[in-house]
Amino acid sequence: MSNSQVSKDPVREEILSKAAELLGRFGFKKTTMEDIARAIGKSKSALYYYYKTKEEIFEAVVAVDMDENRRLTEEMMATVETAPEKFRLMFTTVFGNIREKIDKFSVFRADVMENPALMENIGKERDSYMETLLHDLILYGIKRGEIRAMSDEEISVWTKVTNMTMRAIGQRLFLEDNFAYVEKHLDFLAGTFLNGIMKK
Amino acid sequence: MSNSQVSKDPVREEILSKAAELLGRFGFKKTTMEDIARAIGKSKSALYYYYKTKEEIFEAVVAVDMDENRRLTEEMMATVETAPEKFRLMFTTVFGNIREKIDKFSVFRADVMENPALMENIGKERDSYMETLLHDLILYGIKRGEIRAMSDEEISVWTKVTNMTMRAIGQRLFLEDNFAYVEKHLDFLAGTFLNGIMKK
DNA sequence: TTTTTGACCATTTGAGTAAAATAGTCGAGA
DNA sequence: TCTCGACTATTTTACTCAAATGGTCAAAAA
Known part of the structure; x- marks a missing residue:
């Protein structure tokens, strides 16, 4: 119950991992979707395939x-x-x-x-x-x-x-x-x- | 102990009374020192004789x-x-x-x-x-x-x-x-x- | 002496503007 | 199923300028 369904999806895991790093370093406001996308070598739009919002x-x-x-x-x-x-x-x-x-x-x-x-x-x-x-x-x-x-x-x-x-x-x-x-x-x-x- | 020494000073009492009314109505930010002063028929500077700050x-x-x-x-x-x-x-x-x-x-x-x-x-x-x-x-x-x-x-x-x-x-x-x-x-x-x- | 005042100062706030940044969408395509 | 670039709508940022505001002070009034 209430696990954050990271499991079994390497892309989601990568997003979350990089996002955690960036968010932890710069905070919510100063971390842009672009930043996260670039950090995993994808375009910003790709993020929206996995997560609805920031x-x-x-x-x-x-x-x-x-x-x-x-x-x-x-x-x-x-x-x-x-x-x-x-x-x-x-x-x-x-x-x-x-x-x-x-x-x-x-x-x-x-x-x-x-x-x-x-x-x-x-x-x-x-x-x-x-x-x-x-x-x-x-x-x-x-x-x-x-x-x-x-x-x-x-x-x-x-x-x-x-x-x-x-x-x-x-x-x-x-x-x-x-x-x-x-x-x-x-x-x-x-x-x-x-x-x-x-x-x- | 810890009483707010309003006692025995009618001017302070009047200031506090009017200030309470205005602050209660408009909040801290929207109540100006001018407002309070005018409300008791004095000039703004007079307030500063009784209280150091807003x-x-x-x-x-x-x-x-x-x-x-x-x-x-x-x-x-x-x-x-x-x-x-x-x-x-x-x-x-x-x-x-x-x-x-x-x-x-x-x-x-x-x-x-x-x-x-x-x-x-x-x-x-x-x-x-x-x-x-x-x-x-x-x-x-x-x-x-x-x-x-x-x-x-x-x-x-x-x-x-x-x-x-x-x-x-x-x-x-x-x-x-x-x-x-x-x-x-x-x-x-x-x-x-x-x-x-x-x-x- | 005690209280009040208006003139004055330094800062902050508010409105306005224009450019840049950003979250989120979409159709095309791999 | 997944990715992308172009696009849009909205926010944010940086900036300016005038008005407002908190606070000070010397002089006057009581």
Whole structure:
């Protein structure tokens, strides 16, 4: 689910690979379709055979990164058994990934600032994925008797707010450097978040 | 503490009152110092006798509103005894206030978008106030034996993240209307946040 | 002393213009 | 199925000029 269908098409892969390089270097605005086309030795029009718009290429590039993060996160979560442990690992892994991606995506800051719509689709996609992950995790924990029973609506709200909080923390990690000390306490935070819904 | 010293100066009060009206109607950018000055029957230069910059006037106007919110919040918190009850009331009261202020401040959205620095001072002020409030509340709860003992650093992190989360929720309430249902569950949320640090 | 003012300055903003760049389309053809 | 060059419609850029605006200051008024 939600993989960025790069697979099995060498041209698409080449486009995405070069696009990632150029976008990463010059940002969205300063990278033209011409640039990308030239870089793979094709004409601009050819790109439009594979991708409908420039935004679509951008989103595909980011999706590759997101898939990588997801793989990593789920891989980590699979190494432990209980819901609390999984939650803690998810919490810390997600932020670990963010730290790595800060440099890579700092070029887009200006682009996103003046065109918030750029990240809208990606953001929604990410939200829905994270919420699903959290949702499933809670159900899993309830089934195992580690998390207290909650109504569907409560689960949904907790899920949304927890995701929101993680995003807020992520943004801080992204923007402010003095928030490094939050990083040291991710485990403590995951704990308090989880305690709130643990079985007594 | 942190009152906006409007008191005892009728001219400053008049400036702020008219400025609030104009700023609320036209926003920051479209309200000129001339406009404000004319509205109170003085020359533009006179404003600079009372306030150093246009931003200072803006901040003072917002500060009046913040003071009102603070008074209300602390008033509500004073009506109950225990730390958990105080926290719940703080949580719900703060968001109740936000709901009311949405219309009032929607004019500034464009201004803040293209000039984030406008809200920087105000935001920092607000953060530090909220964090102090939360900090004191935790100490109070620990003293009463309702909240489990925590290190200073843990308290500080919990405080920052809780404030961050409240701000994130507030922003959602501000921007998105479909988040109305979060409002219905504020009490549940306050509960889960608090459970995380309650004494077992 | 405290408050207010108009003249003044330095910068920013707004409207307008023309040329260049760019995203996206299309029919022809490999 | 895939690629291309020519083409179009729209944006962007660089530029100019006049008006507007935030802020200063010395002098006057209260």
